[in-house]
Amino acid sequence: MTTPLTDLSHDDLSALHEQLSSEHAELVARGVRLDITRGKPSSAQLDLNADLLTMDVPAHAEDGQDIRNYGGKRGLPEIRRIFGELLGVDVDHIIAADNSSLSIMHDLAMYAVVHGIAGEKPWFGRNVKFIAPVPGYDRHFVICEHLGIEMIPVELGEHGPNVDEVARLAADPSVKGMWVVPMYANPNGVIYDEQTVRALMSMPAAPDFRIWWDNAYALHHLTDAEPAPLPVLQWAEEAGNPDRVFELASTSKITFAGDGVSFLASSKANLDWYFDHAGIRSIGPDKVNQMRHAKYLGDAEGVRKLMGAHRAILAPKFALVDDILTNRLGGRGVATWTHPSGGYFVTLDVMDGTAARVVSLAKEAGISLTPAGASHPLGHDPHDRTIRLAPSFPGMDELREAMEGVATCVLLAAADKLLTA
Amino acid sequence: MTTPLTDLSHDDLSALHEQLSSEHAELVARGVRLDITRGKPSSAQLDLNADLLTMDVPAHAEDGQDIRNYGGKRGLPEIRRIFGELLGVDVDHIIAADNSSLSIMHDLAMYAVVHGIAGEKPWFGRNVKFIAPVPGYDRHFVICEHLGIEMIPVELGEHGPNVDEVARLAADPSVKGMWVVPMYANPNGVIYDEQTVRALMSMPAAPDFRIWWDNAYALHHLTDAEPAPLPVLQWAEEAGNPDRVFELASTSKITFAGDGVSFLASSKANLDWYFDHAGIRSIGPDKVNQMRHAKYLGDAEGVRKLMGAHRAILAPKFALVDDILTNRLGGRGVATWTHPSGGYFVTLDVMDGTAARVVSLAKEAGISLTPAGASHPLGHDPHDRTIRLAPSFPGMDELREAMEGVATCVLLAAADKLLTA
Numbered sequence: 001m002t003t004p005l006t007d008l009s010h011d012d013l014s015a016l017h018e019q020l021s022s023e024h025a026e027l028v029a030r031g032v033r034l035d036i037t038r039g040k041p042s043s044a045q046l047d048l049n050a051d052l053l054t055m056d057v058p059a060h061a062e063d064g065q066d067i068r069n070y071g072g073k074r075g076l077p078e079i080r081r082i083f084g085e086l087l088g089v090d091v092d093h094i095i096a097a098d099n100s101s102l103s104i105m106h107d108l109a110m111y112a113v114v115h116g117i118a119g120e121k122p123w124f125g126r127n128v129k130f131i132a133p134v135p136g137y138d139r140h141f142v143i144c145e146h147l148g149i150e151m152i153p154v155e156l157g158e159h160g161p162n163v164d165e166v167a168r169l170a171a172d173p174s175v176k177g178m179w180v181v182p183m184y185a186n187p188n189g190v191i192y193d194e195q196t197v198r199a200l201m202s203m204p205a206a207p208d209f210r211i212w213w214d215n216a217y218a219l220h221h222l223t224d225a226e227p228a229p230l231p232v233l234q235w236a237e238e239a240g241n242p243d244r245v246f247e248l249a250s251t252s253k254i255t256f257a258g259d260g261v262s263f264l265a266s267s268k269a270n271l272d273w274y275f276d277h278a279g280i281r282s283i284g285p286d287k288v289n290q291m292r293h294a295k296y297l298g299d300a301e302g303v304r305k306l307m308g309a310h311r312a313i314l315a316p317k318f319a320l321v322d323d324i325l326t327n328r329l330g331g332r333g334v335a336t337w338t339h340p341s342g343g344y345f346v347t348l349d350v351m352d353g354t355a356a357r358v359v360s361l362a363k364e365a366g367i368s369l370t371p372a373g374a375s376h377p378l379g380h381d382p383h384d385r386t387i388r389l390a391p392s393f394p395g396m397d398e399l400r401e402a403m404e405g406v407a408t409c410v411l412l413a414a415a416d417k418l419l420t421a
Numbered sequence: 422m423t424t425p426l427t428d429l430s431h432d433d434l435s436a437l438h439e440q441l442s443s444e445h446a447e448l449v450a451r452g453v454r455l456d457i458t459r460g461k462p463s464s465a466q467l468d469l470n471a472d473l474l475t476m477d478v479p480a481h482a483e484d485g486q487d488i489r490n491y492g493g494k495r496g497l498p499e500i501r502r503i504f505g506e507l508l509g510v511d512v513d514h515i516i517a518a519d520n521s522s523l524s525i526m527h528d529l530a531m532y533a534v535v536h537g538i539a540g541e542k543p544w545f546g547r548n549v550k551f552i553a554p555v556p557g558y559d560r561h562f563v564i565c566e567h568l569g570i571e572m573i574p575v576e577l578g579e580h581g582p583n584v585d586e587v588a589r590l591a592a593d594p595s596v597k598g599m600w601v602v603p604m605y606a607n608p609n610g611v612i613y614d615e616q617t618v619r620a621l622m623s624m625p626a627a628p629d630f631r632i633w634w635d636n637a638y639a640l641h642h643l644t645d646a647e648p649a650p651l652p653v654l655q656w657a658e659e660a661g662n663p664d665r666v667f668e669l670a671s672t673s674k675i676t677f678a679g680d681g682v683s684f685l686a687s688s689k690a691n692l693d694w695y696f697d698h699a700g701i702r703s704i705g706p707d708k709v710n711q712m713r714h715a716k717y718l719g720d721a722e723g724v725r726k727l728m729g730a731h732r733a734i735l736a737p738k739f740a741l742v743d744d745i746l747t748n749r750l751g752g753r754g755v756a757t758w759t760h761p762s763g764g765y766f767v768t769l770d771v772m773d774g775t776a777a778r779v780v781s782l783a784k785e786a787g788i789s790l791t792p793a794g795a796s797h798p799l800g801h802d803p804h805d806r807t808i809r810l811a812p813s814f815p816g817m818d819e820l821r822e823a824m825e826g827v828a829t830c831v832l833l834a835a836a837d838k839l840l841t842a
Contacts, residue, residue, distance in 0.1 A: 038491070040490055040491055041490065043487065046480070046487065046489040046490065049489070050480075052709075053477060053478045053479070053480060053489075053709070054477045054478075056474060056475045057474045057475075058474070059467070059471075059474060066464065066467065067680070068467040068470070068474075068677040068678065068680060069461055069462065069467065069677070069678045069679065070459070070461055070673075070678045070679045071679070098519055098520060098707070099519065099703075099706070099707040100702075100703045100704065102702065102703060102704065103702050103703045106701060106702040106703075107702070110531055110535065113535055114531065114534055114535060114545065114568065122545075124535065124543075124545045124546065125545065125546065139701075139704075142701055143701055146698070146701045147535065252491075256489040256490070256709060257489065257490045257491045257704075258490065258491045258492070258703075258704055258705045258706070258707065258708065259488070259489060259707045259708060259709040259710070277567070280527060280560075280563055280564055280567045281521075281523065281524050281527040281528070282520075282521045282523060282524045282527075282679075283521065283523065283560075283678075283679055284679045285520070285679070286519070286520040286679065286680045286707065286710065287679065287680060288473075288474070288677060288680040288710075289680070289707065289709075289710060
């Protein structure tokens with residue numbers, strides 16, 4: 001039956017509602033515990049990197065430094081070279097840090113708040129705003145919220161946000177930043193295109209305006225189309241705004257999540273500014289872990305090969321999610337969803353005003369979803385519409401069960417709403 | 422000849438000066454490059470931990486968590502238990518973090534600046550002061566300097582600073598912090614005693630006054646006297662100020678420097694406050710490195726045994742420093758120095774007004790010393806007297822050569838000063 005729910009008679013809708021309620025009650029009774037909240041790699045993916053737990057590491061780097069001692073603030077050339085090549089960044093413009101690019105993003109914002117960027121005033125206590133494409137990544141938004149930075153949501157279209165709207169906002173000197181996940185955006189899988197990015201690089205903005213360019217999924221393809229990361233630092237320079245971008249990346253979804261190596265790529269001026277402050281914080285990164293990663297990954301091609309193995313595990317999960325959503329929700333007029341060609345998420349847009357209800361119904365049935373609203377600043381989705389699905393962590397059977405349950409909840413919440421409208 | 426320089430006739434002093442000048446010129450001509458600036462472990466010490474570069478690590482912790490994935494913000498119980506026992510802290514009150522306790526200290530200060538402690542106002546833009554026992558650790562002082570926190574130096578006596586003076590300062594509500602290296606203080610090797618610490622715990626102070634209790638050398642004995650770390654968290658609680666202390670430690674001078682595990686021990690309220698902010702920064706620490714360390718160290722006894730091996734390498738270096746200083750400077754009335762029973766440093770106090778000159782003369786001779794003044798806030802030693810010697814890194818031959826050179830520079834600078842007085 002693929003009649004849109006809105007086309008059903010009141011009696012048919014009531015009957016459907018009854019059937020869905022009973023299906024949901026069965027789910028609740030079954031007492032499952034399924035979790036598709038976060039973009040975590042699965043055990044099978046982590047097992048790909050078993051050698052990282054057993055391999056030997058030499059004591060010295062190629063430049064002779066003893067990796068077991070203090071120092072080397074920029075990180076080992078060995079690992080910077082690999083990720084410089086993968087991201088299309090000169091090795092002099094990329095540094096390797098510890099286990100979390102989120103931490104670098106946070107620290108960059110903290111340094112701006114306390115010390116200011118590029119000789120401008122610190123942001124503390126001032127009316128500072130960030131442009132926040134939505135839907136977006138909740139942990140980005142929480143950094144702003146925590147630091148008292150106001151977020152201005154802009155809709156994330158198929159190739160990025162509307163550049164005229166962004167340029168209009170950036171012209172306000174109190175707008176100091178923007179969050180961008182340029183490839184396979186969290187959560188809707190969008191890939192920013194050249195035209196959009198060129199516009200973001202060239203638009204006038206405050207001298208301390210920066211784009212937090214979180215390239216977390218630059219290599220995380222799900223199809224044969226494997227677009228190269230955009231040369232954003234080069235374009236920033238060409239546009240006469242060489243310091244516009246803080247580019248971030250990490251191996252968290254390449255090797256081990258939270259135990260890998262993170263990267264910051266930027267202009268010389270920005271990296272110097274970063275070390276002016278980060279150099280007070282630390283004498284240097286964990287170079288042993290960087291060396292272990294460099295030896296394990298070998299070279300850029302080694303990383304690409306590994307990403308192929310990840311894809312072989314992940315792509316069937318995304319296909320399964322799409323199959324179930326298509327089978328259960330196709331033609332019912334209650335939901336649309338994305339078909340990402342990379343990254344870690346599917347964005348499910350349900351009937352307006354029902355996302356929180358869907359998440360709540362799923363929770364009753366033992367299925368944990370990312371909280372409704374999480375993909376919007378301050379957790380506020382004005383349409384109560386967007387749900388982020390993270391299919392990576394569960395096995396295929398759990399994922400199937402979870403998605404069937406989610407589909408039931410989506411239909412039930414919609415029928416509920418239509419009946420009480 | 423052990424006549425004090427001040428007792429020499431002008432002619433004898435001139436003759437000595439000439440001889441020292443010529444010794445120094447020979448040193449300069451020899452063109453050595455020796456470095457005793459920083460408290461870095463030597464290669465021989467790092468080699469003690471060769472197994473850390475080759476050992477296998479299991480994928481799961483004792484509590485079942487997959488250490489290869491996100492989460493576990495408090496750190497692995499395995500490693501927290503070992504260092505909780507060593508520091509005399511309940512495992513619930515100690516968390517394990519990444520590779521740098523300096524970073525934790527910095528972050529604690531940053532969170533206080535931006536967010537405030539214990540519901541008090543953020544420190545940003547306010548007249549905030551720290552008590553800074555001198556001589557002290559330059560990287561502590563630089564954190565304050567960088568954050569615009571004023572430092573009030575107090576003299577570090579044999580068992581800690583004068584508690585009446587500290588209590589008088591702490592009564593000022595703008596005094597918000599104090600730096601303490603309680604065991605084998607950097608750089609003068611002082612061990613705080615119970616009476617001092619009890620007084621620090623019980624003195625009245627601002628609600629957001631905290632002591633940064635940097636127990637960097639808690640296990641770093643150089644003699645058979647191996648005092649246990651003071652139970653400072655317990656004493657703080659007994660004094661009715663359970664939140665007074667942030668205790669820090671790390672394995673940087675136990676395993677690998679900058680590639681180890683760091684620890685924060687504190688009250689529940691302080692740890693909750695820390696995670697309110699650190700939880701925005703990171704999804705969790707590098708648990709693989711923590712597991713590697715837990716497996717390698719085994720238990721508290723394993724750490725103690727390893728520290729014995731470090732001592733066997735370090736103690737002869739400290740003895741050599743003392744021998745050379747005694748032979749060359751004993752009875753000359755131009756210098757005093759410490760005889761630490763642990764830690765990484767010897768403090769050499771030279772004739773007032775000559776420390777900077779000694780460092781400069783040594784530099785000309787290719788011997789790098791910690792800059793004069795580094796052990797004082799803002800790098801300002803009012804007496805221009807204190808030089809920190811770090812004997813750990815060089816081999817015995819280099820150390821001998823460096824110390825002979827330093828002794829020559831100390832004598833030369835003193836003779837210079839006396840002749841021109």
